[in-house]
Amino acid sequence: MTPYPAGLNRTWLPVCLSRQLKAKPLARQIAGVPIVLFRAGHGAVAALEDRCPHRNYPLSDGKVIQGALRCPYHGWRFDGAGVCVEFPGAGEGVAINKLGARRFEAVERHGAVFVRLERADASPELVLPPLIGDPDHDHFWWTQRPWRGRALDALENILDPFHTNFIHDGLIRLSARRQPVRQTVTLRPHDFEVAYDQDQPDQGWMSRLLEGERARSVGRYLPPVAFQGRWEKKERLTLCATAFFVPETPDRFRAFGCWTTPKGRAPAWLKRQAILAFVRAVAEQDRRALDKQHATMAAFGGPRFKSGPTDRLAAPLARLYQGEALEPAVDGPHIIWL
Template sequence: MSAYPKAVADGWHPIATLAELKRRPLARMLMDKPLVVFRTANGPAVLLDRCPHRNMALSLGAVRDGAIECPYHGWRFDGAGRCTLTPGADAPARHEASALPVQVAAGLIWTTLAASPRAAPALPHPLEETKFDTFLWPVRPSRARLLDAIENLLDPAHPHFLHAGIVRSRQVRKPVDATVRVRADFAEAIYVENTRPAALMPRMLEGLRGRSIGRFFPPTIGQVAFEGANRLRLAITVFFTPETQDRVRPFAHFATPAGAAPAFIKEGLLRAFHIPVLAQDRAALRRQAESIAAYGPARYALGPLDLLFPAIQALMHGEAVQDSERCVRLHL
């Protein structure tokens, strides 16, 4: 039985970007399993990072002729895990490395550990659309529990304190009407703001903000979006890949409308804005994980602004949820 929530254990997860995969193999981790990613003539391949001969890590080897070569005895394996060469023998060994399913979407390499994999889910709007300038930001892994990392992205309450002056103002709060929707395949909170943000960078990037939206797509995708004048101005979609119980590797996808400004300028501004925010979030999540490890198990008290937390927790575990919709008044 998996130690991970059911929907997470059975789900598809990105483990690398296509841009990261070059000549050398990549060592990655997914739910405590070491994996190796390498390039073949047919595209990316993913194997368990273990040679069946003497259990050496294949990621320490090299890619030769579209196969990965074990650094210990030189056995080579193709993308399907078949041994294609056993040096010193007339024929390759009949043993196989364990191969995993692979999908490529939105510039990401996806795989699953499920015993009976389902089809990879469709990606949310606006991924893979042509009317947007986009870029991928593979963030280095950090100490964080998966649930906490996802909830941090979608939490409307902490930016006034953790990111004061950058994302939200500590002093200024304005009334906001929020609509919370929960369905079997997503949960979202839509905040109707119709105001000019008080913090510096949102004022520079957005102008008048009509709505801000937080969405969760199970098992591990979070998205925040900002709209003005009925037009999407920015969507940040983050794929949270659980490497271990308390280490997460995020992949962030940024999308802005094409044509508003040169794409490289927007990317530079967004990266500069998010560097301090990311550092603050990483520090907070690390300390949160350390506290849970010291006092465990995790205990969560729900407050009036924890709009999506119950749905995130239920959908991650593959629990059935009833369609629901409610409206609340907040001050953000």
């Protein structure tokens, strides 16, 4: 088994936000592959292997000149397709040959840049999880420096409600005031979702300020590395969060979040400030938890997990992550206390 989820190389993955990619090239990594991103002709995004094919200097140290990335070592310049368009010092009339840098498909969509490492035959164009970019909603992206840990553990964390009473005590839920919630897991061959129906909203500050009344929330795992959570009032979405955990190495990943709310009375900038204030706090709590978990696993030579009665999602998550299909089924409702 590879340390990365099945199908990762054939998946479109967010690598940076649009606002992060300016005139300077940006170094990123996906599944151990160093990548350089830059804006080629007319601002179109381009992604090349971050290794000059000449003498293997990092291209991300270079500069973009007239839409082509110049390697700082001997000055070869590569356009967005990876073709070398200049060999400084070669003089006039030199035949331009096919010396090029390896290029990856890159697309900019709805405020983020997406890359995929491999193209499977007849594989689909970029399809994003539902609601991202929907014109009837406001959207805010969030990302941060890479976190230590496995993307698998981050996915389990975001799907798991039981840590919220502890790690996010007071912000999302209150450990001292639990309430009964009906949890229903729906397994499908290539994804699963888990619904939480409750009569009262969560008691933490974040839930009370951002959501108002709530009837239901649904978390969905979208293999290999995405999650989408929806919080709904009766018949109406109040908030949707889509997260991507992009593995840079087996022990490090970069998180991207897109927050979506219906357009309404509150101005987008105000909602953005309110959401991001809580996201920063919650994300920092999860970052620290995942960091400690990873350090402990490393000290003991790897993970050795025992699952308890509340870990209903661990097995389907692991199976889909490894590329296996699930047997369709509905599990629940189970009464849990959150």
